[in-house]
Amino acid sequence: MPKPNVRDKLLAAAFELIYTKGYNACGVLDITNAAGVPKGSFYNYFKSKEAMALAVLELYRSYLGADLLKDKSKAPIKRLRSLFESYAALHAKWGYERGCMMGNFGAELSSQSGAIRKALKKYFDEFCNTIATVVQEAQDKDELSPNGDANQIARFLVNSWEGAIIRAKIVRTSAPFNDFFAMTFDSALKI
Amino acid sequence: MPKPNVRDKLLAAAFELIYTKGYNACGVLDITNAAGVPKGSFYNYFKSKEAMALAVLELYRSYLGADLLKDKSKAPIKRLRSLFESYAALHAKWGYERGCMMGNFGAELSSQSGAIRKALKKYFDEFCNTIATVVQEAQDKDELSPNGDANQIARFLVNSWEGAIIRAKIVRTSAPFNDFFAMTFDSALKI
Numbered sequence: 001m002p003k004p005n006v007r008d009k010l011l012a013a014a015f016e017l018i019y020t021k022g023y024n025a026c027g028v029l030d031i032t033n034a035a036g037v038p039k040g041s042f043y044n045y046f047k048s049k050e051a052m053a054l055a056v057l058e059l060y061r062s063y064l065g066a067d068l069l070k071d072k073s074k075a076p077i078k079r080l081r082s083l084f085e086s087y088a089a090l091h092a093k094w095g096y097e098r099g100c101m102m103g104n105f106g107a108e109l110s111s112q113s114g115a116i117r118k119a120l121k122k123y124f125d126e127f128c129n130t131i132a133t134v135v136q137e138a139q140d141k142d143e144l145s146p147n148g149d150a151n152q153i154a155r156f157l158v159n160s161w162e163g164a165i166i167r168a169k170i171v172r173t174s175a176p177f178n179d180f181f182a183m184t185f186d187s188a189l190k191i
Numbered sequence: 192m193p194k195p196n197v198r199d200k201l202l203a204a205a206f207e208l209i210y211t212k213g214y215n216a217c218g219v220l221d222i223t224n225a226a227g228v229p230k231g232s233f234y235n236y237f238k239s240k241e242a243m244a245l246a247v248l249e250l251y252r253s254y255l256g257a258d259l260l261k262d263k264s265k266a267p268i269k270r271l272r273s274l275f276e277s278y279a280a281l282h283a284k285w286g287y288e289r290g291c292m293m294g295n296f297g298a299e300l301s302s303q304s305g306a307i308r309k310a311l312k313k314y315f316d317e318f319c320n321t322i323a324t325v326v327q328e329a330q331d332k333d334e335l336s337p338n339g340d341a342n343q344i345a346r347f348l349v350n351s352w353e354g355a356i357i358r359a360k361i362v363r364t365s366a367p368f369n370d371f372f373a374m375t376f377d378s379a380l381k382i
Contacts, residue, residue: 022299024215097302103357107298108213110360111288120361148378155358156374159367160347163354166294167346169301170311176350183347187339 007045009035015056019101023053023108050113053105057116060101061123066130076138080131081185084161088177096168103162128154157184198236200226206247210292214244214299241304244296248307251292252314257321267329271322272376275352279368287359294353319345348375 013035017026028049032039046052068083091098102120109116132154138144144153160180167176204226208217219240223230237243259274282289293311300307323345329335335344351371358367 020302022215022303024213025299025303099298099301103354104298106357106361107290107295108216110290110357111211112213112216117361124358124361149373152370152373155367156351156370159354159358159370160351161354162357163294163350163352166297166301166353166357167315167350170297170308170315176346179343179347179350182340182343 014052019098069134076134077143080134096172099169100165128158205243210289260325267325268334271325287363290360291356319349
């Protein structure tokens with residue numbers, strides 16, 4: 001019987017390696033070595049490297065936690081800004097080296113794995129819907145012009161943020177995030 | 192003596208393979224096979240796979256050709272829009288599968304190769320400067336408010352576009368590009 005803690009070890013090792021190096025840059029052996037388990041045991045827990053990547057991605061999705069958006073004591077746009085600022089702080093902590101796993105997978109694996117592309121589509125859609133709800137709330141409270149399509153604003157924010165993250169991986173400074181805030185929250189999406 | 196046409200064959204094969212599969216998903220053998228040359232010959236032309244990736248990236252950079260921006264018979268913002276529309280048309284032609292090589296490399300290789308990261312920084316900076324010149328021209332001609340920082344607008348446009356490209360790789364439709372145009376050229380950056 002597979003022991004649950006071995007799967008947890010494998011998942012944690014895979015998460016760290018894939019997030020820092022990319023999917024194709026690390027093999028199953030790197031992951032089992034990092035987890036301190038025999039290579040053969042990998043397939044007791046994951047039917048393939050792709051299946052493991054899907055589990056890693058699901059874990060990443062769970063970390064995006066948009067709990068900051070639920071704090072109704074703050075105005076909607078302020079909550080949205082806080083969420084993106086919390087991500088920016090994480091990237092700064094990581095020296096801007098990691099990027100967003102969803103964006104990394106999108107760039108590296110969209111054409112390589114239909115299952116990963118489908119999961120990415122679902123997670124991005126869910127995340128954009130969460131953002132859109134708060135954009136809509138901001139419109140209802142006259143924080144934002146009611147003319148814009150809340151879903152489109154949300155998608156644009158998320159996509160622009162993903163682009164800023166990649167640029168931050170390249171320049172290794174917060175400049176792309178500063179540009180993002182200046183051109184969205186500080187101007188079109190005035191707070 | 193290395194024959195120049197072998198290098199050209201290798202470069203063309205590497206460009207196609209790396210652009211469609213990603214850097215780490217294809218090896219030197221895949222490239223020499225696709226080019227129809229012996230594996231050993233690779234190192235007569237490139238000192239490493241990384242050196243080859245830099246040559247591929249330089250070639251990609253030369254294809255970004257912003258010639259559309261030079262057509263002074265068109266208003267500046269119209270020229271800018273035409274450039275992004277021409278990119279969108281290419282992505283549609285490719286079924287949205289390829290993405291932008293600079294964005295792909297940024298996501299996959301920024302933490303893996305200092306030389307590639309440095310080249311990406313340079314190429315993105317150059318590209319943003321080219322865009323900024325036209326944004327500045329639009330401001331000078333009162334097409335755009337003079338209040339915005341032309342360089343920041345340019346960087347934001349380019350980063351947001353990169354994010355839209357990755358999302359398009361995932362959803363395989365033009366929707367992320369439509370969102371981009373709606374939220375930039377059609378609103379904040381009114382034409």
